[in-house]
Each structure stands twice: as C-alpha cells, then as structure tokens.
Amino acid sequence: MTDAFDHVDQLCAWLARTDIGLLELKSPSQTLRLLHEGTAVAVQTVDGAEAIRQQPPALIVRASAPGAFLCRHPLRERATIATGEEFHAGDPLGFLQVGPLLLPVLAPLAGTVTDVLARHGTIVGYGAPLFALQPGIDKEP
Amino acid sequence: MIEVLSAGALATVQDLGRTGSLNLGVGWSGAMDPLALAAGNILLRNDENAAGIEIPVFPFRVRFARSTVFAVTGADCAPRLDDRPILPWWAQCAEAGQVLSLAVPKKANWQASRAYLCIAGGIDVPLVLGSRSTQLRGAFGGHQGRPLHEGDVVPIPGPGRQARSGFGLIPPGLVLPFEADGVPAVRVLPAAEYECFTPASHDALWSTPWKITPQSNRYGYRLAGSELKPVRPLELRSHGIVPGVIQVPHGGQPIIQMRDAQPSGGYPKIGTVVEADLWRLGQAPIGSHVRFVRCSWDQALDALAETRRWVANARRLVELHCSHGGSDD
Numbered sequence: 526m527t528d529a530f531d532h533v534d535q536l537c538a539w540l541a542r543t544d545i546g547l548l549e550l551k552s553p554s555q556t557l558r559l560l561h562e563g564t565a566v567a568v569q570t571v572d573g574a575e576a577i578r579q580q581p582p583a584l585i586v587r588a589s590a591p592g593a594f595l596c597r598h599p600l601r602e603r604a605t606i607a608t609g610e611e612f613h614a615g616d617p618l619g620f621l622q623v624g625p626l627l628l629p630v631l632a633p634l635a636g637t638v639t640d641v642l643a644r645h646g647t648i649v650g651y652g653a654p655l656f657a658l659q660p661g662i663d664k665e666p
Numbered sequence: 667m668i669e670v671l672s673a674g675a676l677a678t679v680q681d682l683g684r685t686g687s688l689n690l691g692v693g694w695s696g697a698m699d700p701l702a703l704a705a706g707n708i709l710l711r712n713d714e715n716a717a718g719i720e721i722p723v724f725p726f727r728v729r730f731a732r733s734t735v736f737a738v739t740g741a742d743c744a745p746r747l748d749d750r751p752i753l754p755w756w757a758q759c760a761e762a763g764q765v766l767s768l769a770v771p772k773k774a775n776w777q778a779s780r781a782y783l784c785i786a787g788g789i790d791v792p793l794v795l796g797s798r799s800t801q802l803r804g805a806f807g808g809h810q811g812r813p814l815h816e817g818d819v820v821p822i823p824g825p826g827r828q829a830r831s832g833f834g835l836i837p838p839g840l841v842l843p844f845e846a847d848g849v850p851a852v853r854v855l856p857a858a859e860y861e862c863f864t865p866a867s868h869d870a871l872w873s874t875p876w877k878i879t880p881q882s883n884r885y886g887y888r889l890a891g892s893e894l895k896p897v898r899p900l901e902l903r904s905h906g907i908v909p910g911v912i913q914v915p916h917g918g919q920p921i922i923q924m925r926d927a928q929p930s931g932g933y934p935k936i937g938t939v940v941e942a943d944l945w946r947l948g949q950a951p952i953g954s955h956v957r958f959v960r961c962s963w964d965q966a967l968d969a970l971a972e973t974r975r976w977v978a979n980a981r982r983l984v985e986l987h988c989s990h991g992g993s994d995d
Binding site for chain 2: 599618629
C-alpha cells in the first residue's frame with residue numbers, strides 16, 4: 526500500500542484545480558496540511574506529538590436548566606451517546622428531566638464525546654458540566 | 667394534508683371521545699389511551715380534545731404534504747423521519763414531503779401496544795355529535811367513519827403559530843406505574859351483580875392474573891383465566907353499560923367493555939374498571955396479563971385526580987418552557 530505522503534506533488538496539482546482551501550491528512554506519525562491560497566499550494570508537515578498539541582481544546586457542555594440528568598431517553602435502554610462516539614451539531618447528547626418535561630442537551634457543534642461528566646439520574650444545577658467534547662476536525666478554523 | 671402510505675388494520679382518527687350521547691345509543695369511541703393522546707396535544711400546545719391518529723397495527727407510514735410539527739406518543743415504535751431515527755414523546759418538525767415510519771413496538775420498560783400520531787392543530791375532520799372520533803359501529807365521525815387505508819389523504823390545519831419543537835414528555839406509564847405482584851394492574855369497583863357470584867369467583871377475580879386473549883379489540887377485551895360462576899343462573903334484561911364494565915357471560919370468562927362498546931348489554935356485571943385506569947388497559951398488549959385490584963369509590967376518584975394532576979402539570983411546564991423561548995430546531 527502506498528502512503529499519501531509519498532504523493533504530495535500530485536495532491537498539490539489536483540488541489541490547485543479545485544476550490545478547496547485546505548487539505549489535511551493525518552497519519553500516526555505526522556500530519557500533512559496543503560493550503561491552497563489562490564494560485565500556489567503551500568505544504569506544511571507537523572509531526573505526531575505536535576499535531577496532538579494542536580488539537581482544539583475540549584469543550585464542556587453544561588446544563589441549560591436545573592433538573593435530573595438522563596444519559597438515555599426514558600423509553601430506551603441504550604445511552605444516547607457513549608464516550609468516543611461522534612455526533613452532529615444539534616444532536617441530543619442526553620436529557621434533563623424537569624418533572625414530566627424532557628429537555629434535550631444539544632451538541633453545540635459536530636465532534637466526539639470524550640467524557641460523560643454526570644451520572645444518569647442525578648440532579649444537576651444550572652451550568653453543571655454534563656459532557657466533555659472534542660470538536661470535530663472539520664470544524665477547525 | 668398527510669398521506670397514508672401504509673396502514674395496518676384499524677388505524678383511526680380519535681379524540682377524547684363522544685361523551686354525552688349514550689342516551690342516543692352512541693358509544694364513547696375515543697382514544698384507547700387518552701393520556702397518550704393528551705400528552706401529544708400538550709407537546710404541540712393543541713386544544714385538549716384535538717384529534718390524533720391511533721395506530722394499533724404496524725408498520726405504519728405517512729407522508730407530510732406540508733411542513734408541520736408533530737409528536738408520536740403511546741407505544742415506542744422506533745419512529746423514523748425519512749431515514750433518521752427520531753425520539754418518541756417528542757415535539758418534532760417535519761418538512762413537506764418527509765415520510766414518518768412507525769415499526770412494531772419493542773418490548774420496553776413500559777409495555778404498550780398503541781401509538782398516537784398527533785399533529786399541530788389536530789387532525790382536521792368534521793365534528794359529529796361534538797367529537798372527531800371514529801364511530802366504527804355507526805360508520806361516522808373520524809375520517810369518513812372508517813379506519814385509514816393506504817392512499818387516504820387526511821386533512822391537517824395550516825402551520826400553527828403555537829407549536830414549538832425540540833422537547834419531550836416522560837410517558838406517564840413510567841411515572842404512574844400500577845402493579846399487583848409484578849403484573850400490570852387496574853383498579854376495579856364491584857358492580858351491581860358482584861354479590862351474585864360465588865366466593866371462589868370473588869377470590870379468583872382479585873387474586874389471579876387475567877390473560878388478554880386475541881379476541882380483544884376497541885369494542886372489548888375477552889379475558890382468559892379462572893371460571894367465574896354465579897351462585898345461581900342469572901338472566902338480566904339489557905341495560906345501559908359504559909366502557910370499563912366487566913361482564914361475565916355464561917362461559918365464565920369475563921369481557922371488559924372498551925371505548926367502542928355498545929351502550930347496552932345483558933350479561934351480569936361483576937365489576938367496573940375505574941375510568942382513571944382505562945388508559946392502562948388500552949395499552950395492554952394481546953397475550954399480556956392484567957390483575958384487578960379492588961378499590962373504593964374514593965380511591966377511584968383519587969386515581970382520576972392523580973392522572974388529571976399529571977396532565978395539568980405537564981401542560982403548565984410545557985407552556986412555561988415554550989413561553990421562555992424554548993429551542994426551535
């Protein structure tokens with residue numbers, strides 16, 4: 526199997542003919558960024574350790590109301606989302622129960638859940654941390 | 667409009683029922699689980715008595731011909747909007763052209779068999795004797811007085827100003843459970859001919875489970891269990907009856923009259939399921955068991971007050987949420 530990193534020139538040539546501004550390729554050891562700025566294509570490589578440091582910081586989703594935190598819908602057996610699972614912006618990650626009312630805990634953007642910070646069924650206050658998220662790579666500035 | 671793409675048997679338009687016409691020989695009709703229908707209407711900020719579609723057989727599919735807000739309450743039948751799973755008991759937006767699919771309910775922590783599709787503004791069929799419910803026996807009310815068929819186009823009102831989407835309600839079946847020895851139960855008042863049955867029949871009525879047989883539908887539930895015997899043969903003239911009445915025909919296997927019951931009958935009545943618990947029975951699947959728990963008149967009224975409190979509290983919190991700029995996605 527050939528490595529994409531061996532074909533940088535070809536990738537640059539293809540990229541130059543498109544409207545794509547940034548192409549990012551990741552391997553365990555390094556990250557390759559091809560920046561297409563009008564006419565030229567700039568090449569950046571970042572080694573593995575550096576690439577990890579450049580990950581956007583984790584985001585904490587907090588309770589929008591006081592209530593009982595539920596990690597799954599009351600009629601469902603499975604948690605709405607588990608650690609490591611991906612989600613889209615606007616997806617419900619969990620719920621807050623206020624009496625008979627069920628409010629969604631919405632994902633503010635696409636990404637991956639890195640941690641569930643409250644236990645199913647516990648009463649949480651306004652602003653309590655519920656989920657730690659890693660924003661999706663495609664949402665990077 | 668919504669277009670029915672596939673309907674199992676007996677999906678019908680129902681509101682809370684056509685009460686007040688028993689003297690004309692017209693039964694109640696109305697949702698078998700009025701609490702689920704009420705919850706759907708609360709989620710959409712509809713009138714309390716707005717009509718929805720009761721769905722007892724799956725799969726069921728409809729296409730929304732215009733954008734609207736809707737909610738699927740009752741049994742959790744893994745609703746999907748186009749190919750995307752959506753939540754049960756949830757106010758949800760639909761765009762014109764989207765297809766809602768409901769599958770056979772899964773065995774969940776709440777055993778239920780009927781789903782309700784509620785639409786912002788309610789199903790827009792004409793009122794007949796004060797109700798939009800389908801009167802199957804009389805073939806009037808609802809959508810042309812009959813169950814929905816594939817290809818039916820059911821009118822819904824234009825986009826309402828009121829409904830918001832993106833929140834839900836907890837099914838009352840989860841927070842108001844009622845069981846006897848781990849079997850779903852309903853409260854029962856002894857009825858006029860109760861004392862005419864043998865002591866062994868009384869014991870069996872209160873302390874053994876009753877199976878809901880396949881000969882059960884919106885008209886009545888035929889139960890299987892211990893034989894209930896009168897002390898001596900009973901012959902009665904036909905008299906007025908209401909949903910909830912438990913009759914005992916000659917075979918000794920009871921029949922509970924349900925929402926489409928005829929308004930008169932002549933079998934001896936051993937008990938009456940209280941109005942507050944008819945929704946539990948309305949959701950009990952065929953083949954499941956039910957227990958009868960004897961209650962007093964005051965306990966029957968307390969049970970009704972409890973369900974009414976749930977409805978009032980749900981409506982109050984939904985109004986509070988929506989008036990405080992709840993999410994609108």
